[in-house]
Amino acid sequence: AQSVSQHNHHVILSEAASLELGCNYSYGGTVNLFWYVQYPGQHLQLLLKYFSGDPLVKGIKGFEAEFIKSKFSFNLRKPSVQWSDTAEYFCAVILNRDDKIIFGKGTRLHILP
Amino acid sequence: GAVVSQHPSWVICKSGTSVKIECRSLDFQATTMFWYRQFPKQSLMLMATSNEGSKATYEQGVEKDKFLINHASLTLSTLTVTSAHPEDSSFYICSAGALGYNEQFFGPGTRLTVL
Numbered sequence: 001a002q003s004v005s006q007h008n009h010h011v012i013l014s015e016a017a018s019l020e021l022g023c024n025y026s027y028g029g030t031v032n033l034f035w036y037v038q039y040p041g042q043h044l045q046l047l048l049k050y051f052s053g054d055p056l057v058k059g060i061k062g063f064e065a066e067f068i069k070s071k072f073s074f075n076l077r078k079p080s081v082q083w084s085d086t087a088e089y090f091c092a093v094i095l096n097r098d099d100k101i102i103f104g105k106g107t108r109l110h111i112l113p
Numbered sequence: 114g115a116v117v118s119q120h121p122s123w124v125i126c127k128s129g130t131s132v133k134i135e136c137r138s139l140d141f142q143a144t145t146m147f148w149y150r151q152f153p154k155q156s157l158m159l160m161a162t163s164n165e166g167s168k169a170t171y172e173q174g175v176e177k178d179k180f181l182i183n184h185a186s187l188t189l190s191t192l193t194v195t196s197a198h199p200e201d202s203s204f205y206i207c208s209a210g211a212l213g214y215n216e217q218f219f220g221p222g223t224r225l226t227v228l
Contacts, residue, residue, distance in 0.1 A: 032215045043206070043221040044157075051215055090156060094217075099145050099210050101217050105156045 002027045004093050006104035013081055014112045021076040021107050023091030033074040034092040034101070035065055044090070050074065061085070083113045116140055117209050119220035126197055127228055134192045134223045136207030142187035143209035147217060148180070151204040163190055197227045 007022040025031060035047040048059025055067040065076045074091060091104040116139040126132050136146060145164050149157040161177075163169035163184035171177045179201075181193040190209075194201055204224050208217035 034216065036219075044219045046216075049216060088154075094215060099147075099217075100159065100162065101147070101208070103156045108154070 002093070002095060002102055004091055004102050004104040006089075006091050006107050008107045009105070010108045010110070012110045012112065015083055016080050019076070019078045019081045019085075019109070021089055021091075021109070023074045023076065023104060024072050025074070025091075025093045025102075026072065027093065027095055029095060032094040033065075033067060034094070035059065035063070035074070035076050036090045036092060037087045038090065038106075039087045047076070047089075081109075081111050083111045085109060086111045115211075115214075115218040117143075117207065117218045117220040119205075119207055119223050121223060122221060123224040123226075125226045125228065128198055129196055131193055131195045132197055132225060134194075134205055134207075134225075136190045136192070136209070136220050138188045138209045138211075138218070141209075141211050141218075143190070144187065144212050145210040146184055146190040147208045147210070148182060148190075148192050149206040149208070151206060151222070153204075157206060160192075194225065197225070199227045201225065202227045 003026050005024045033050040036044045037047050047063050048057050050057045050067045058064045063078050067074050089107045093102045118137045120135045148160045151157050160175045161169045161171045163182050165184050165187050169182035184190040204222050206222040207220045210217045
């Protein structure tokens with residue numbers, strides 16, 4: 001079955017540290033890839049998405065992600081995190097054969113001030 | 114554009130009662146709507162997919178008689194939790210997709226607490 005794996009369940013960083021959250025998916029066909037963020041007590045917000053073209057995608061709030069097709073990966077990065085980045089981050093995939101979105105289990109990011 | 118709303122944002126009800134949650138696409142026509150459930154500190158779990166004018170497709174393990182989904186128009190889908198019990202307490206989130214969009218637009222969620 002198709003799945004999305006997020007390797008880090010809980011990450012704790014200090015402000016200004018660099019961030020990389022891993023995401024791998026298992027599907028050999030064409031996919032659309034997403035990263036969502038959920039701030040405490042709030043709803044899901046789209047950070048960035050990849051459909052095609054340049055595999056390095058820039059999103060909101062200084063986040064970026066790189067699609068590496070050979071590794072089935074779509075890791076999220078930010079060079080310098082802020083306390084306000086404390087949230088839960090979800091990687092997600094839509095398989096082009098249908099409309100369903102498959103979510104990873106999420107990574108809880110805690111930034112120490 | 115592509116805004117999805119949910120109503121109510123939170124609801125508390127007694128055990129045994131039914132609760133209806135609405136999901137509306139405000140500025141686009143949603144050919145497909147999805148209902149998710151999110152337990153505390155967990156990821157979203159897809160409950161069902163509904164296409165306008167047809168019966169919803171439920172994921173394995175989701176009771177269709179308990180979670181009634183209606184997608185009567187291209188801008189409205191409803192989820193009714195029938196005979197709610199405390200274990201149904203959760204955060205319910207809807208999303209909507211439209212022709213030509215390879216993504217889903219998420220509503221803000223509804224927090225259901227069953228006493």
